[in-house]
Amino acid sequence: MRDTVLDPATQARRRAAETADAATRRAGDLIHLNTAGAGLMPDAVRRAMTEHIELEAALGCYEAEELRxxxxxxxxxxxxxxxxxxxxxxxxxxxxxxxxxxxxxxxxxxxxxxxxxxxxxxxxxxxxxxxxxxxxxxxxxxxxxxxxxxxxxxxxxxxxxxxxxxxxxxxxxxxxxxxxxxxxxxxxxxxxxxxxxxxxxxxxxxxxxxxxxxxxxxxxxxxxxxxxxxxxxxxxxxxxxxxxxxxxxxxxxxxxxxxxxxxxxxxxxxxxxxxxxxxxxxxxxxxxxxxxxxxxTGTPFAHREVFDALCAAVAQTPGVEVIRPGTTHSGIVTFRHADVPPEVVVRRLAAERINVWRILGHHTPLYMAELGVETAVRASAHYYNTPDEIAVFGRALRSAVAP
Ligand SMILES: Cc1ncc(COP(=O)(O)O)c(C=O)c1O
Known part of the structure; x- marks a missing residue:
């Protein structure tokens, strides 16, 4: 292990390979629509952290800092x-x-x-x-x-x-x-x-x-x-x-x-x-x-199609109210359903291996309080999400809120 962690050239080669791979990394069958909470770490990130901890264990923490x-x-x-x-x-x-x-x-x-x-x-x-x-x-x-x-x-x-x-x-x-x-x-x-x-x-x-x-x-x-x-x-x-x-x-x-x-x-x-x-x-x-x-080194902003699809999937779900002020929008879509509470929507989607998040109105108190929103569901897409994933999410959401 020591040779591997101490060899900067090997590390550089491995990091380059991971970087190339990172944009296409999939998380098994998980559909992660909670990047507004925390994004999925690319392998290169996980590896850089693990390598640093290995260095600390092998050399001592201060010594690892000197080396890096x-x-x-x-x-x-x-x-x-x-x-x-x-x-x-x-x-x-x-x-x-x-x-x-x-x-x-x-x-x-x-x-x-x-x-x-x-x-x-x-x-x-x-x-x-x-x-x-x-x-x-x-x-x-x-x-x-x-x-x-x-x-x-x-x-x-x-x-x-x-x-x-x-x-x-x-x-x-x-x-x-x-x-x-x-x-x-x-x-x-x-x-x-x-x-x-x-x-x-x-x-x-x-x-x-x-x-x-x-x-x-x-x-x-x-x-x-x-x-x-x-x-x-x-x-x-x-x-x-x-x-x-x-x-x-x-x-x-x-x-x-x-x-x-x-x-x-x-x-x-x-x-x-x-x-x-x-x-x-x-x-x-x-x-x-x-x-x-x-x-x-990636293409982090190649996501307009996915953002638009996410928004459409939410907006087209019966009984859903989209909380979407303003005229310019990002890949974060917040919504609630007339009958199904946010925590139930989140739980039902989680059962399908789809991550969305229940947000609290008091985290954006001035806007949400006026609107009377105590909780809502937030779905957020990033460039690693695909139109196919959004289609799966749209079907799962419709069934999660179906009467
Ligand atoms: C707009 C905004 N500002 C600040 C924060 C606080 O970030 P942190 O949790 O890293 O302190 C958040 C966290 O979600 C956020 O969404």
């Missing part, structure tokens, strides 16, 4: 920077999207009366941080209204934006339904103003092109485990230098900080990594690196 330092400390950042079209020094890794978000947003230096714009599609975890931010700083939270079709009201934003708005938070794609918010258009609208523009790309990165350069945001957060198909326990943030330099100092870990005396310490790294903690699960980081390689 180029991948774990450099390559994974370079890849993420390329994928997000962001400067490499502005990328930081975390163990979840929420941790990434909190590391930045909770520390923004807002003042009493500063306005914070959120949207009805905000993730509840992000709202909790905004409420903490309000308690600490005295800022005011305002919810950007939507038009009757569910799209964010950009005309309202254009009319009301001013330098009294200190933070604008927009999810690219929300957790509970598949609307795609026009983050690039919003970026252009906000550009002349002083506000920090934060985009939650947790559900979009990997399923839609996400470019920090084109969006024009100052903060962008995401998770590795969803449409990027990385492991659980991985998250990341893009944080523009301007925002980093303004953050309220809270803590710096010892990979970047040096204590000079009982009364002072220095931070020796001014990149976004200064927001990270030193200790991390390096098997997960290795897995994320492999997932990014699969993403970069």
């Amino acid at each position: 330092g180029e991948v774990l400390r450099e390559e994974v950042y370079r890849r993420l920077a390329r994928v997000l079209e962001a400067p490499e020094q502005d990328i930081a890794l975390f163990d979840s999207a929420t941790r990434a978000w909190c590391a930045v947003v909770l520390r923004l230096p807002l003042r009493p009366g500063d306005r914070v714009w959120t949207t009805p599609y905000e993730y509840a975890g992000n709202l909790v941080s905004l409420l903490s931010l309000r308690a600490r700083t005295g800022c005011r939270i305002e919810v950007v209204p939507t038009r009757p079709d569910g799209d964010l009201d950009l005309e309202w934003m254009a009319r009301h934006i001013s330098d009294s708005v200190a933070l604008v938070s927009v999810p690219h794609v929300p957790t509970g339904c598949g609307i795609v918010n026009p983050v690039e258009e919003i970026g252009r609208l906000l550009a002349p103003y002083r506000c920090v523009y934060a985009v939650d790309a947790c559900q979009s990165v990997g399923q839609l092109p996400v470019s920090v350069a084109r969006i024009g945001c100052h903060v962008l957060t995401g998770a590795g485990r969803k449409f990027l198909r990385g492991p659980r326990g991985t998250g990341f943030a893009y944080v523009a230098r301007r925002v980093r330099e303004s953050l309220v100092p809270e803590f710096h870990d010892l990979h970047v900080a040096r204590v000079d005396s009982p009364s002072s310490y220095r931070v020796e790294d001014d990149t976004a990594r200064s927001l990270e903690l030193a200790e991390r699960n390096l098997a997960a980081v290795a897995g994320l690196d492999a997932a990014l390689e699969v993403f970069e």
Whole structure:
């Protein structure tokens, strides 16, 4: 085993083979329509993680990190920077999207009366941080209204934006339904103003092109485990230098900080990594690196046909109400049935080896509460799903809700 794990050339060959294979990997007869929860990991990811753990067992954890330092400390950042079209020094890794978000947003230096714009599609975890931010700083939270079709009201934003708005938070794609918010258009609208523009790309990165350069945001957060198909326990943030330099100092870990005396310490790294903690699960980081390689070398956006088929299959099922605000949609379709509760639909589909997920309205509270949705079923497709799988899902759904 030792020879195998210590031989980088062999590893590289194996990874290349896995990468080529990854896009076509099938999970037996499982039909996985829960990538919005967590995507199916390609073999290359599983193998990269296993290999790292084997290295740790064979050499010692610190020694394994030294050996794989180029991948774990450099390559994974370079890849993420390329994928997000962001400067490499502005990328930081975390163990979840929420941790990434909190590391930045909770520390923004807002003042009493500063306005914070959120949207009805905000993730509840992000709202909790905004409420903490309000308690600490005295800022005011305002919810950007939507038009009757569910799209964010950009005309309202254009009319009301001013330098009294200190933070604008927009999810690219929300957790509970598949609307795609026009983050690039919003970026252009906000550009002349002083506000920090934060985009939650947790559900979009990997399923839609996400470019920090084109969006024009100052903060962008995401998770590795969803449409990027990385492991659980991985998250990341893009944080523009301007925002980093303004953050309220809270803590710096010892990979970047040096204590000079009982009364002072220095931070020796001014990149976004200064927001990270030193200790991390390096098997997960290795897995994320492999997932990014699969993403970069594959065809991750070749899924329009499957998205449309998924939507049609749900919409054509008798008695189903599709929860689908807005005019631009992703591969996430949320629905409920008049008579069959979501948990029953999920259970019946699971019995057919089809994964969908029961979502909770209070995870997208501002939108779902107004709609009166406590729970619903969420089906989410990715490029590894096929039109045949969607046809099987459509038949199974019809029979799951049949009277
Ligand atoms: C839109 C959105 N933002 C943030 C999160 C939080 O991600 P994590 O669970 O990695 O903290 C999720 C999780 O599903 C999400 O869907």
